[in-house]
Structure formats: C-alpha cells, structure tokens
Amino acid sequence: MEQKQSKTAIQWLLIGGAIAIGLASAFLSISDNPLKALFTERFPSFDDSGLDKYTPGSQSVCQQVPKLSPKNEKAQQFIRDKVESPKYQEEIIDKLSGIIRIPSESYDELGPIGQDERWDIFYDVEKFIKAKYPTVFSTVKLDHANTHGLILTWEGSVPASKAKPILMLAHQDVVPVLADNVKEWTHPPYEGHFDGELIWGRGATDDKGYLISIIESLDLLIESGFKPKRTVILAFGCDEEISGENCAKPISNLLHDRYGDNGIYLIMDEGSVGIQKEFDQSFAMVSVAEKGYLDVGINVTSTGGHASNPPDHNVIGILSEIVMAIENSPFPGKVTSKNPMFGFLECAAVHAPESSFPKSVRNKLGNVANGISKAQQDLARELDNMRYYFRTSQSVGKINGGVKINAIPETASTLINLRLSVDTSIAQIEEHYENLVEPIARKHRMVFEGFHSSRESSDPRKVSLFGVDALEPAPVSPVDAEAFKILSGTIKHTLKPLGQDNELIVTPYLMPANTDTKCFWALTKNIYRFTPINLVDNLNRAHTTDEFIRADEFVREPLFFASLVLNADDAVEQDTS
Structure with missing residues (x-):
C-alpha cells in the first residue's frame, strides 16, 4: 500500500511539473511579461533569447551597414577605371x-x-x-x-x-x-x-x-x-x-x-x-584584437660528475618531467562575449543559412552572452577544431641539455611559446606554470625560483622560471x-562575396x-x-x-x-x- 501511494505521488509531481513548465513557457513567450524577468532572475542559467535573437534574419545582433560610396565621385570613378585597366x-x-x-x-x-x-x-x-x-x-x-x-x-x-x-x-x-x-x-x-x-x-x-x-x-x-x-x-x-x-x-x-x-x-x-566562406556564407573577417604573447623559459641546474655514478634523476630527466606536466595540463577553453570570435559566431548565426549553422551552437549563444560558465566551456568543447581562438596555446619550441655523453649534465633548459587568449593575462599564465613546476622541484629537493623571485639562490640545484617578450592580449x-x-x-x-552569395557580411x-x-x-x-x-x-x-x-x-x-x-x-x- 505504501509503495502504491508513493508511486501515485510521483506521478502527480511529474504532472504538476509539466503544468508548471507549460505555464512558465506561456508566460515567458510574452516578451513584456514581468514574470519573465522574475523567472530569469530566479533561474539565471535559463535563457531563451537564442530562440529568437539568434535565428536567421534577426536584426538584434551583427547589424550590417549599407555600402558606403565616397562623395568624391570623380576621384572614385577615376580610380575604379584605372584599376580595371589591363595596362594598369x-x-x-x-x-x-x-x-x-x-x-x-x-x-x-x-x-x-x-x-x-x-x-x-x-x-x-x-x-x-x-x-x-x-x-x-x-x-x-x-x-x-x-x-x-x-x-x-x-x-x-x-x-x-x-x-x-x-x-x-x-x-x-x-x-x-x-x-x-x-x-x-x-x-x-x-x-x-x-x-x-x-x-x-x-x-x-x-x-x-x-x-x-x-x-x-x-x-x-x-x-x-x-x-x-x-x-x-x-x-x-x-x-x-x-x-x-x-x-x-x-x-x-x-x-x-x-x-x-x-x-x-x-x-x-x-x-x-x-x-572567407564559412557556414556557406561569405564573411569579411576584420580582426579587432590579437592574442597575447609570452615565451616561458625554464632552467634546471645541478651539480655534474662522471656518468658512471649518476643520480636517479639528472637535470634532463627532471626537465622532461616538467615538460610532460605542462603538456598534460593544457589551458582550458571557453567562449566569452569578450572574445571577438563570439561576435563572429553571432554573425554566422543570423546571416548564414539556417541549415548550415549548427543548431547546438546556436542554442548555446544566449547563455554564453549571459556569462553562464558551463555554456562557455561547453561551446568551446563543441568548437574544438577552432580551439586556439578560445584558449591559450602552448608549444615547447626549444630544449637544450648536456654537452658530453659520459658527463652528468649540469644544466637543461627549454623555451615554451604561448599565445594568450583574450580572456587571460600574463599573471595568470605565470601562476599556472608556477603551480605546475614548483611541486616537481620540491619533489626532487631543489630550490624553486618563480618568475618574480626577489633574489637568486646560490644553490646549484634549482629550477628557475622566467618570461621573455611578454605581451598582454590586445x-x-x-x-x-x-x-x-x-x-x-x-x-x-x-x-564582392564569394561564389553566388548575395551579400558579403x-x-x-x-x-x-x-x-x-x-x-x-x-x-x-x-x-x-x-x-x-x-x-x-x-x-x-x-x-x-x-x-x-x-x-x-x-x-x-x-x-x-x-x-x-x-x-x-x-x-x-x-x-x-
């Protein structure tokens, strides 16, 4: 008897929930209804703006200006005629x-x-x-x-x-x-x-x-x-x-x-x-920002000696461990409204053919615009083929260590090139690398010197970090x-647009x-x-x-x-x- 009552209660809860969702949808479909504001305030992760804001033909985002012809028609026509001339x-x-x-x-x-x-x-x-x-x-x-x-x-x-x-x-x-x-x-x-x-x-x-x-x-x-x-x-x-x-x-x-x-x-x-042509639509892509830049240098030093009596881990091995830790900890990606690439996605959503623009991307744009972190991360994962537009890249470009095969190396170093996403800063990159590298240095009982260490240690066994050509995102x-x-x-x-497209966006x-x-x-x-x-x-x-x-x-x-x-x-x- 108790099981039957419990089952009935659950059924009524489901029915009630369905009714509530239906009523909420009805209320929310009325754009001026104050309940919509109350609902979205109470549940900030909910966003329905993508249902109309990001549909093809929408005028609410990525508005295009008309063609702009110079008032000096004489100069304009002279130049146009000249450019069309085979001799020119x-x-x-x-x-x-x-x-x-x-x-x-x-x-x-x-x-x-x-x-x-x-x-x-x-x-x-x-x-x-x-x-x-x-x-x-x-x-x-x-x-x-x-x-x-x-x-x-x-x-x-x-x-x-x-x-x-x-x-x-x-x-x-x-x-x-x-x-x-x-x-x-x-x-x-x-x-x-x-x-x-x-x-x-x-x-x-x-x-x-x-x-x-x-x-x-x-x-x-x-x-x-x-x-x-x-x-x-x-x-x-x-x-x-x-x-x-x-x-x-x-x-x-x-x-x-x-x-x-x-x-x-x-x-x-x-x-x-x-x-370029993306999502079956011609776009004139104007870059309004640049990623930041940083080369991270890592030096590992220790005492040398004869190769017949080596330590368990010499500087090359320790540096290799550091490089592996770095490559196994890539920077996370997220799409935010600060990133110009979000503006491009908005333009594609409203100007590309509906069948050519992924519905799953379109449905996330509203929540991304509202700063919902999960949507920002989910969209970055979905657009993985464009990952480095949305996250910081890191590439180990140079590595040096050892001078003779029968000598224990005293120094090993590497340089890592990073292109910083528009949502990050040099300070955040430095903190990330220090958090990765310091535990490895401590594990091997070595002195650790971060990017801005106040004084250089005289201990020969140390791991040092430094930055080169640091540039914040534009x-x-x-x-x-x-x-x-x-x-x-x-x-x-x-x-002109490419192919048979009617307009260049x-x-x-x-x-x-x-x-x-x-x-x-x-x-x-x-x-x-x-x-x-x-x-x-x-x-x-x-x-x-x-x-x-x-x-x-x-x-x-x-x-x-x-x-x-x-x-x-x-x-x-x-x-x-």
Whole structure:
C-alpha cells in the first residue's frame, strides 16, 4: 500500500511539473511579461533569447551597414577605371614582382641597425619604392624612424587636432627562406614570377602585396586630383617578423610624440584571414584584437660528475618531467562575449543559412552572452577544431641539455611559446606554470625560483622560471565606432562575396598572431587588421614554401584602400561641425 501511494505521488509531481513548465513557457513567450524577468532572475542559467535573437534574419545582433560610396565621385570613378585597366594591372603586378626580388629577410639574432650589415637590404627597399612612386614622394613628407622605419605623411587641410589622421601600416621584411628548401618552391622564392594567374614569391602575401597596395592607393588619389582634409599616413616597418622593436616601436614613438594619446582616427594593418566562406556564407573577417604573447623559459641546474655514478634523476630527466606536466595540463577553453570570435559566431548565426549553422551552437549563444560558465566551456568543447581562438596555446619550441655523453649534465633548459587568449593575462599564465613546476622541484629537493623571485639562490640545484617578450592580449577595438562603420561600408562598396552569395557580411574576428599594431595601442582604440582579398587559396602559404597571391585579387586592393581614405575624409565634415 505504501509503495502504491508513493508511486501515485510521483506521478502527480511529474504532472504538476509539466503544468508548471507549460505555464512558465506561456508566460515567458510574452516578451513584456514581468514574470519573465522574475523567472530569469530566479533561474539565471535559463535563457531563451537564442530562440529568437539568434535565428536567421534577426536584426538584434551583427547589424550590417549599407555600402558606403565616397562623395568624391570623380576621384572614385577615376580610380575604379584605372584599376580595371589591363595596362594598369600589368604595371602594378610588375611592381610587386620587383619588390619581391629584394630579399629583405629579418632574422631573430640581428644586431643593431648600423652595426649588422644584414639590415642594409632595407636601403634597397626604400630605393625601389622611391623609384616606382616619384609622384608620391614629391607630395608626402618622408620621415625615418631608426633608419629603416619609413613614415609617409600626406598632410590634410584640416589640422590633426580637429580631424585625426588615418594610418595604414605594412612591413618591408619577410621571414627567411632556408637554403635547403629553395628547391621545393615551384618558382624561386625571390624571382617574383607571374604565371598569368598567380604572383609567386616570399612576401607576396605577407606583406609586400599590402605595402604596394597602400602606397599605390596614394598614387592613384594624387593622380585623381584629390586633396585630403584628413591627414593620411603610411608607415612601413622593417622587423615585424621578429619583434617590431627596431622599426615599429620607433615609428609608434615618433607618431605618438606628434599626435599624442588617441591622436589617430583609424589604423589599418594586415589581417590573417581576409574574405572567407564559412557556414556557406561569405564573411569579411576584420580582426579587432590579437592574442597575447609570452615565451616561458625554464632552467634546471645541478651539480655534474662522471656518468658512471649518476643520480636517479639528472637535470634532463627532471626537465622532461616538467615538460610532460605542462603538456598534460593544457589551458582550458571557453567562449566569452569578450572574445571577438563570439561576435563572429553571432554573425554566422543570423546571416548564414539556417541549415548550415549548427543548431547546438546556436542554442548555446544566449547563455554564453549571459556569462553562464558551463555554456562557455561547453561551446568551446563543441568548437574544438577552432580551439586556439578560445584558449591559450602552448608549444615547447626549444630544449637544450648536456654537452658530453659520459658527463652528468649540469644544466637543461627549454623555451615554451604561448599565445594568450583574450580572456587571460600574463599573471595568470605565470601562476599556472608556477603551480605546475614548483611541486616537481620540491619533489626532487631543489630550490624553486618563480618568475618574480626577489633574489637568486646560490644553490646549484634549482629550477628557475622566467618570461621573455611578454605581451598582454590586445585591447578589443570597438565595432560600434564610426571608424568601423566606415570601414564596413567601404568593404561592402568595393569587395564582392564569394561564389553566388548575395551579400558579403562584415564580422569581427580575432588575430591569433601579432602584427606591428602591438606597438600602437596608445594612438587609437580603432585598430583593425584586414587584408581586402579572398585568402582561401593562400591562407596557409605565408611563412612557408610556395607563397603566392592571386593577381586578379591583388590588383583591386588599391581601390579598397583609396575608397577607405575617401570615405574617412568625408567624415571630417562631421568631426569639425
């Protein structure tokens, strides 16, 4: 009898629960019902916003601006006609081929400019662009930052205090080509070969194509008769591939001295993805932030001796244990609304075809936006193929230890490269590594020195941690700023979607690596990294064998940059009113 009563009670509880859920759903379906606010306040993990906010066609997120045509129709038409001319296209392709032929490689171990003769190749780059663009150099003011950093300033008619300048960046240097790998190239890396479709060579995509395009845009604007109200600045670094310390930083310092904090309207620099097709929809992916950077060094030292009488664990064994602990403890991933990649997911949810965007991802977006930790972690796991957009990466890149086979090694060391997610900090990374490594040091009765130890121990048996080239994640640039809207409108005006797509959707994105913009944070909040071409075919060609760029994409880049200058100039009337 008691079992029957218990069973009946459970049935009534289930029925009551179903009724309650039904009533709650009915109440919650009324958007203005105060019970909805009460319910979501009482149960914060509940979110139904994804049911309508993130459905295809929704206007509540990722709103697109219309195409933005420059008011200076004469200049715009002149440039468009020129870019479409076969003769012009032949000339600009020849310019890119020519600058590729200058092997302006930058090396990690370069000495100071003026002392290491390997820097002298950048004199050839400057000489080349001066020869190819005499009209530009007779119009702009040229400044040098630390010899090889080039700053071209086209002064506007309105003072910079009333109309902040637009700044476009590119870098002259390329990563070295290993001599042993030259034979693997389809065409020699420094030949600048054009086969009628592709322009081959080191720097074609990263970043000499960009450099030629932005200086070409100034040349076209000058030829069109355009006179800027807003000052236009081009800046070309010489060491983006190694640090930016020798050129990018001096360039930034010079411009900061000239224009001050937030003295620049907009910064444009190269982007890593350009125009791509994801979820069966074309996206113009504008990187509005970059991951942070840190190299972690670990030194393990001890006393040496003859290999015939070894300890149970020498420094190489202890270091190996540390490396294993690090690799077995990867950083967790989570998708937060702070990450620009969440903005991309929002755009894909409302603009991609409903059948192409995973429903399971769509259903999590609302809870992620509301800061629900479990949803943030679950979504990161579901998007594991994109894991390093959502979590800190770590890669053991170098390891050294021992000098002779019959001697007990006295030192062993490693360097680990990390790219910090936008949600973390250098302090958190350091704490994580100290928590992993210190117990191993104590286990082997060794002194442990953390990243910021106040004093160095004289004990030869120790484990030491240190950081190199520490860089916090970049500030996230705003997507609601006037500058971003002008950039978005320019993209829509000058660039086309891929295939048969009806529209090119502009979306925020994340730069997983770093550009010279890391030196320019103080100059403006409006830093955007975007390469205005379809990078589908050559996305992974930079820094490796057979780098190339599609000629039909490259020749149209100057139209984008020139249109951006014109549109930004049109906004001056609003700035000065």
